[in-house]
Amino acid sequence: MTTTMTAPEVQTTQVYVILIKASQEAVWEAITEPEFVAQYFHGARLERELKSGGLYRSHSPDGSQLWVDAQVIEVDPPRRFVHGWRSLYNPECAEEPESRVSWEIEAQEEGICKLTVVHDQLEQSLKTAASVAGVGWMTVLSGLKTLLETGQPLAGPSTT
Amino acid sequence: MNDDDRVFKALADPTRRHLLDQLFERDGRTLGELEADLEMTRFGVMKHLRVLEEAGLVVTRRSGREKHHFLNPVPIRLIHDRWIDKYTEQRVSALVELKTRLEETG
Numbered sequence: 001m002t003t004t005m006t007a008p009e010v011q012t013t014q015v016y017v018i019l020i021k022a023s024q025e026a027v028w029e030a031i032t033e034p035e036f037v038a039q040y041f042h043g044a045r046l047e048r049e050l051k052s053g054g055l056y057r058s059h060s061p062d063g064s065q066l067w068v069d070a071q072v073i074e075v076d077p078p079r080r081f082v083h084g085w086r087s088l089y090n091p092e093c094a095e096e097p098e099s100r101v102s103w104e105i106e107a108q109e110e111g112i113c114k115l116t117v118v119h120d121q122l123e124q125s126l127k128t129a130a131s132v133a134g135v136g137w138m139t140v141l142s143g144l145k146t147l148l149e150t151g152q153p154l155a156g157p158s159t160t
Numbered sequence: 161m162n163d164d165d166r167v168f169k170a171l172a173d174p175t176r177r178h179l180l181d182q183l184f185e186r187d188g189r190t191l192g193e194l195e196a197d198l199e200m201t202r203f204g205v206m207k208h209l210r211v212l213e214e215a216g217l218v219v220t221r222r223s224g225r226e227k228h229h230f231l232n233p234v235p236i237r238l239i240h241d242r243w244i245d246k247y248t249e250q251r252v253s254a255l256v257e258l259k260t261r262l263e264e265t266g
Contacts, residue, residue: 015230
């Protein structure tokens with residue numbers, strides 16, 4: 001048995017799970033309310049309609065750049081929020097078709113929630129898949145956890 | 161045992177690190193695919209996967225009749241932020257300080 005570092009294939013289904021000491025409702029708010037989202041999602045200015053088929057769109061903090069333009073797919077508060085994804089902030093990724101992001105919130109014991117983010121349907125969007133993989137989503141989730149648990153956004157280099 | 165303990169314990173075994181490396185190369189593998197690469201009984205592989213799952217490093221999702229295993233890198237990232245960043249940052253800033261001091265006096 002050897003431990004080699006082979007270059008990974010681009011993952012077209014990405015799963016991220018994080019435990020957060022917060023109520024299901026608080027986590028739901030943090031992922032759907034624009035004023036929360038702005039504090040951990042690279043400052044994104046989110047507009048969304050909480051209904052299936054509603055818009056899910058975000059701009060850069062100064063409003064000058066369109067970052068994501070997609071649709072809400074499923075809304076089941078406070079358990080499940082699914083929306084489309086397009087990485088319009090990156091010109092190469094912007095040409096690729098829409099992928100899908102699902103947020104699942106499960107209550108665990110002692111006021112802890114398990115948040116699972118699945119980014120899938122990336123088979124035709126390999127550049128997007130590579131750009132959001134690993135550090136991309138983890139920075140967002142780590143910031144979300146810090147915000148909910150401390151009330152403060154994550155400071156320092158990890159937010160960039 | 162807290163979350164960090166579980167992650168460190170899970171990582172303290174070469175077979176489990178090998179399983180993580182396999183999923184890092186290609187995610188979403190089934191048990192059959194994971195065990196093909198190991199000289200170990202199916203039961204042994206399942207035991208290791210359970211430890212990884214309890215530590216949150218592996219997440220399983222069903223799709224039809226198949227159970228797929230996904231690497232969840234988040235706990236390692238959190239340990240990195242908590243344990244690695246802290247120490248490497250200090251060392252780097254100590255070096256920067258040394259350089260500044262040497263350059264000032266030199």
